[in-house]
Amino acid sequence: MACRKNITDLPDELLLEIFSNLSIEDLALSVQHVNAHWKDVTQDDSLWKDQLFSPEYKMTDKEIARHLMNMPALRAFCPARGTNTKNIIHTMCKYCRDIRHIEFKGSHKLTNFRLQQIIKKYPHLETLHIPVPKESDQLCWAVLVGQFQNLTTLNFTYNYVDTVADGILKAIAEGCPVLLHLDLGQTIFQDGDVQYLLKRKGKQLLSFSVRRYISSITHRLLTDCCVNLENLWYENSNEYFPSTKIQFLSKLSKLHNLTLSYFDVPNIFKNQALSKLINLDLFGCTDLDDTALTGILTNCPQLKSLNFRGERISDNGLQHIGNCKNLEHLRMYASSSLTDKSMEYVGAGCPNLKHLDIGGCSGLTNKSTEYVCIGCQKLRYLNIESCPEMTDAVLENIFRSRKLEVLVLACNSQLLGTNFPLIPSNLIHLTELDVWECVSVDEKYLHELHVVMPNLKVIRHIISEEPDVDLGDATFFISQFT
Numbered sequence: 001m002a003c004r005k006n007i008t009d010l011p012d013e014l015l016l017e018i019f020s021n022l023s024i025e026d027l028a029l030s031v032q033h034v035n036a037h038w039k040d041v042t043q044d045d046s047l048w049k050d051q052l053f054s055p056e057y058k059m060t061d062k063e064i065a066r067h068l069m070n071m072p073a074l075r076a077f078c079p080a081r082g083t084n085t086k087n088i089i090h091t092m093c094k095y096c097r098d099i100r101h102i103e104f105k106g107s108h109k110l111t112n113f114r115l116q117q118i119i120k121k122y123p124h125l126e127t128l129h130i131p132v133p134k135e136s137d138q139l140c141w142a143v144l145v146g147q148f149q150n151l152t153t154l155n156f157t158y159n160y161v162d163t164v165a166d167g168i169l170k171a172i173a174e175g176c177p178v179l180l181h182l183d184l185g186q187t188i189f190q191d192g193d194v195q196y197l198l199k200r201k202g203k204q205l206l207s208f209s210v211r212r213y214i215s216s217i218t219h220r221l222l223t224d225c226c227v228n229l230e231n232l233w234y235e236n237s238n239e240y241f242p243s244t245k246i247q248f249l250s251k252l253s254k255l256h257n258l259t260l261s262y263f264d265v266p267n268i269f270k271n272q273a274l275s276k277l278i279n280l281d282l283f284g285c286t287d288l289d290d291t292a293l294t295g296i297l298t299n300c301p302q303l304k305s306l307n308f309r310g311e312r313i314s315d316n317g318l319q320h321i322g323n324c325k326n327l328e329h330l331r332m333y334a335s336s337s338l339t340d341k342s343m344e345y346v347g348a349g350c351p352n353l354k355h356l357d358i359g360g361c362s363g364l365t366n367k368s369t370e371y372v373c374i375g376c377q378k379l380r381y382l383n384i385e386s387c388p389e390m391t392d393a394v395l396e397n398i399f400r401s402r403k404l405e406v407l408v409l410a411c412n413s414q415l416l417g418t419n420f421p422l423i424p425s426n427l428i429h430l431t432e433l434d435v436w437e438c439v440s441v442d443e444k445y446l447h448e449l450h451v452v453m454p455n456l457k458v459i460r461h462i463i464s465e466e467p468d469v470d471l472g473d474a475t476f477f478i479s480q481f482t
Helices: 012-019 024-029 036-042 061-069 085-095 112-121 135-145 168-173 191-204 216-225 243-251 290-299 340-349 366-375 394-398 420-426 443-452 471-479
Strands: 101-103 127-131 153-157 181-183 207-210 231-235 257-261 279-283 305-308 329-331 355-357 381-383 406-408 432-434 457-459
Touching: 012 036, 024 061, 061 085, 085 112, 112 135, 135 168, 168 191, 191 216, 216 243, 340 366, 366 394, 394 420, 420 443, 443 457
Parallel strands: 101 127, 127 153, 153 181, 181 207, 207 231, 231 257, 257 279, 279 305, 305 329, 329 355, 355 381, 381 406, 406 432, 432 457
Antiparallel strands: none
16 A cells, blocks of 8 residues: 655655745744754755844743744844843854844944854854944944955944944944945944045945935045945935035936935936936925926936925926836825826826825815826825815725725815725725824724725724833833843
8 A cells, every 4th residue: 555645745845835935933933843854944044045033022032032043044133122132142143053134223232242242153244233332332343343254234223322433434444345235324423434434435335325414525525436326315414515515416327226315406317317216215305396306307217216295396397207107106295286287297107106195285186086096007005195175086086096005095184984885896905094083084984894894904093092112122221220
């Protein structure tokens, strides 16, 4: 008689295919404890190379350590809350053989001794997010960070350090030979230190982020040295920064992703100087007007994402949006001068649009959603919060977007909810409905909707008696002072 076969006898190739669909918790705490064979298979590097262990806030340090003990092939570790780094790092270094990606938050207390442990155990570390320590430890700490020979990504997480010693970035610039992506975050470094780093590392950097003070001299070095930049997040905290200097950004012709915050934005896009841009975020650039927006739309044809808030933007500024045929994400929050005509341009020119946020555009009416929902059939996300002219009839237009998954109707006082009973038959893919502060919506319509679509997440204005502070984090911080 033939031998009886069962699932435990499957070849490794099939088991790997099956296990690749499991969560990281299942791999660590379930299947590897079935038998020795399965345990060996679950430690195959192919199952872990894209896995990130990011413990939830409710997970205790003891539970985190238990997970790490069962994850010898783990590549990336990112604790979401404050933890006892002494115990966690010891456990990680003891049981995880080849970590390549580590993220520490500002709430983590990381001593130089612990950092030395990481360097010794994981010399091939590629990504490190780390807070700057207290001033007395900073220079030694910077020298240690510079010892990572394979580090390609370095991110300084903010932890409210008042004083940053001169020479920190110099020590890092003289180490980290293959550094490609650098985020200075919210930490205030010495301006001369930033200049030294840009001179030393600028040509090899592909990504750079600075969200604190930067002088006009350092700005010029940034645009002269970082000629290969593909990603730039640049926030202006220098109130005396000359607005004419921003034009030098047009030299960075290889940029794919650009975030500018609190800068005056002249026409740095003319002559297709930044024509390779795919994602553009102009947060807090309040001087943006029709001329600047027209320059963006006519000179950046590859844009897939555009985010701006322009009180000086009118319908004329959006006339050329059809030049960006690949646009998938459009956010123009609180642009109060826009009318339905602007949405006619969007509906006619953006057939690939998936995400539209026009919240706070108080001049828009129901008609604007008709233009958009007819022309943008791929729409998955729609935000029309704080548009006071919107009424219940707006749903009749929105029902044309059959693939819609998230609908934000918050802060619209004219909505009663009379068309909510039609949602289940028209928006079958809807997973989230936001009616926060829609004070006129009748609760009976929401109740009926819940009965038919029990898995639909409905965000409603409810006063919670639960504490808004994570008790796990609170316990951790209190322990630091006792």
